[in-house]
Amino acid sequence: MAKLEDTLNISDEEGFVTEFDAAMDDPYRVKPVIEFRDVRLAFDDKVILDGVSFTVRRGETKCILGRSGGGKSTTIRLILGLLKPDSGQILIDGEDITGFSEEEMMPVRQKIGMVFQEGALFDSLSVYENVAYRLREQNVEEEEIEHEVRRMLRFVDLEDAIDKTPNELSGGMRRRVGIARALVGDPEIVLYDEPTAGLDPPTARTICELAIKLRDLQDVSSIFVTHEMNNIGYLSSEYAIVTETGEVVLEKEGEKLCLINTEVIMLRDGKIAFSGTDEKLRSSSDPYIQNFVYGK
Amino acid sequence: MNPITKFIFELQGISLLVWRSFTGLFSRPRYASEWIRQMDLIGVGSLPIVLLTGFFTGAVLVLQTYLTLQAYSIQSSTGQLVATSLVRELGPVLTALMVSGRIGSAIAAELGSMVVSQQIDAMRAFGTDPNRKLVAPRLIALILMLPLLTVAADIFGLIGGAIVADTIYNQDVNAFVNSAREGIQVKDIIGGVVKPVFFGLVVGSVACHKGLSTTGGTVGVGKSTTDSVVIASIWVIIFDFFLSKALQYLLDIGKM
Numbered sequence: 001m002a003k004l005e006d007t008l009n010i011s012d013e014e015g016f017v018t019e020f021d022a023a024m025d026d027p028y029r030v031k032p033v034i035e036f037r038d039v040r041l042a043f044d045d046k047v048i049l050d051g052v053s054f055t056v057r058r059g060e061t062k063c064i065l066g067r068s069g070g071g072k073s074t075t076i077r078l079i080l081g082l083l084k085p086d087s088g089q090i091l092i093d094g095e096d097i098t099g100f101s102e103e104e105m106m107p108v109r110q111k112i113g114m115v116f117q118e119g120a121l122f123d124s125l126s127v128y129e130n131v132a133y134r135l136r137e138q139n140v141e142e143e144e145i146e147h148e149v150r151r152m153l154r155f156v157d158l159e160d161a162i163d164k165t166p167n168e169l170s171g172g173m174r175r176r177v178g179i180a181r182a183l184v185g186d187p188e189i190v191l192y193d194e195p196t197a198g199l200d201p202p203t204a205r206t207i208c209e210l211a212i213k214l215r216d217l218q219d220v221s222s223i224f225v226t227h228e229m230n231n232i233g234y235l236s237s238e239y240a241i242v243t244e245t246g247e248v249v250l251e252k253e254g255e256k257l258c259l260i261n262t263e264v265i266m267l268r269d270g271k272i273a274f275s276g277t278d279e280k281l282r283s284s285s286d287p288y289i290q291n292f293v294y295g296k
Numbered sequence: 297m298n299p300i301t302k303f304i305f306e307l308q309g310i311s312l313l314v315w316r317s318f319t320g321l322f323s324r325p326r327y328a329s330e331w332i333r334q335m336d337l338i339g340v341g342s343l344p345i346v347l348l349t350g351f352f353t354g355a356v357l358v359l360q361t362y363l364t365l366q367a368y369s370i371q372s373s374t375g376q377l378v379a380t381s382l383v384r385e386l387g388p389v390l391t392a393l394m395v396s397g398r399i400g401s402a403i404a405a406e407l408g409s410m411v412v413s414q415q416i417d418a419m420r421a422f423g424t425d426p427n428r429k430l431v432a433p434r435l436i437a438l439i440l441m442l443p444l445l446t447v448a449a450d451i452f453g454l455i456g457g458a459i460v461a462d463t464i465y466n467q468d469v470n471a472f473v474n475s476a477r478e479g480i481q482v483k484d485i486i487g488g489v490v491k492p493v494f495f496g497l498v499v500g501s502v503a504c505h506k507g508l509s510t511t512g513g514t515v516g517v518g519k520s521t522t523d524s525v526v527i528a529s530i531w532v533i534i535f536d537f538f539l540s541k542a543l544q545y546l547l548d549i550g551k552m
Contacts, residue, residue: 080421106423114421120414134422137325181422 033221039088050270066267081105113182119174121166152180172203208234236278317432330433339441354453375472376479387450392495400503404524407507408517442496483547
């Protein structure tokens with residue numbers, strides 16, 4: 001995958017569009033990156049997922065909505081192979097990972113970056129070491145590690161915090177370091193587990209902007225678990241482009257362009273209660289969805 | 297859940313944990329630097345409390361038993377009594393209990409808080425096996441360090457005993473040392489070093505298992521910590537009985 005610097009060089013917007021058209025017919029793009037087939041999971045008597053099926057295409061962001069404890073985070077843990085489903089199949093890049101052992105999961109996990117709920121930074125390591133963690137595990141040369149770590153911390157605008165420990169960071173900074181750590185090694189898939197929970201609105205917005213940039217400029221496929229409607233609003237109505245001066249800006253969808261790379265899934269009692277665009281979600285007449293979207 | 301089923305499940309969890317950690321030692325990555333760090337933390341870190349415990353245990357043994365032995369006019373055997381009880385029994389058990397309190401609780405709390413803050417999940421997601429990186433180094437360190445700490449406690453116990461015998465009961469230090477040397481045989485020392493190897497395994501595996509199976513947020517961490525110390529201590533004492541019997545049989549201890 002193209003690195004951020006390379007992507008930033010795209011200045012010709014028309015070229016970008018034709019490239020996009022051609023890409024739509026590309027089998028590489030048509031094949032789902034993540035696929036759930038009738039996945040079921042229960043803890044003792046409590047059913048968490050009850051026959052969930054969905055796909056995530058390349059470059060697409062799927063937002064998963066639902067009440068707390070409704071199986072959203074579980075979905076993400078299943079993709080990483082941290083949990084195994086009771087039945088059904090999970091495919092990553094067309095590969096059925098359902099029966100994979102911990103060792104077999106390792107190469108699959110390398111394709112995936114994960115942003116945890118509270119950041120889940122390693123307390124005993126500095127910000128630098130946290131971000132470098134995955135590369136260190138892969139025995140990458142220290143020089144390259146430092147270059148990568150700085151590049152990622154610059155992306156989340158936290159290069160100054162490189163020598164701090166996680167305890168010295170605010171909640172929002174921890175999430176951003178968490179994002180930087182997830183992005184090291186340029187994963188094709190990024191999973192966000194409630195990345196904005198408990199953050200103030202401007203910081204939450206920053207996190208969403210990062211997700212938008214990754215989706216539109218880096219061609220990352222992702223799952224964005226949240227229960228906050230404004231996150232969905234940002235993700236499904238704004239897109240990132242690179243201007244002629246090489247600057248990255250966010251624009252709102254409108255007459256010029258309609259975003260099709262972001263969809264919403266709503267989980268209810270372990271089943272998918274809704275799947276489609278955010279416009280459809282907002283105009284749904286289902287009282288449960290109405291209640292969730294408008295809070296009444 | 298029925299307590300017996302629960303016990304069997306726990307036992308299964310602990311056995312699997314130990315099995316995975318040890319089989320992991322036969323392939324890379326092994327995280328050797330982590331082993332050294334844990335040995336320093338567990339071995340050197342526990343030395344002061346273990347030495348103090350050993351010293352005063354030896355001292356109080358002499359203080360209490362001297363008078364009883366004097367009643368039978370065999371007070372010259374004080375050294376022998378203190379040495380055998382320390383080397384065979386009190387050294388290994390008390391050291392294991394102290395280490396369980398200090399290190400077992402710390403391991404359970406550290407791993408438990410890593411679980412509830414999703415750091416263990418993060419570790420797995422980034423391709424690290426927590427058994428290799430976290431469990432194996434702690435088990436290895438405990439298994440190697442506990443016998444050494446026990447020996448240190450034994451020696452300080454004898455020193456404590458000698459000082460009390462000399463200062464309070466006016467028994468010559470040489471007489472005490474000679475009596476102690478008569479009392480202990482090589483097989484006692486072997487037994488006294490073999491026991492802590494098993495105790496290290498018990499303390500480490502219980503603490504790691506309890507820590508890694510923490511649920512229920514910060515309250516859960518507290519519960520895991522307490523459980524780990526209580527369960528490990530009970531098992532050390534229970535194991536001690538059966539190990540002593542097995543060692544008596546294997547090393548022919550007690551047959552003069």
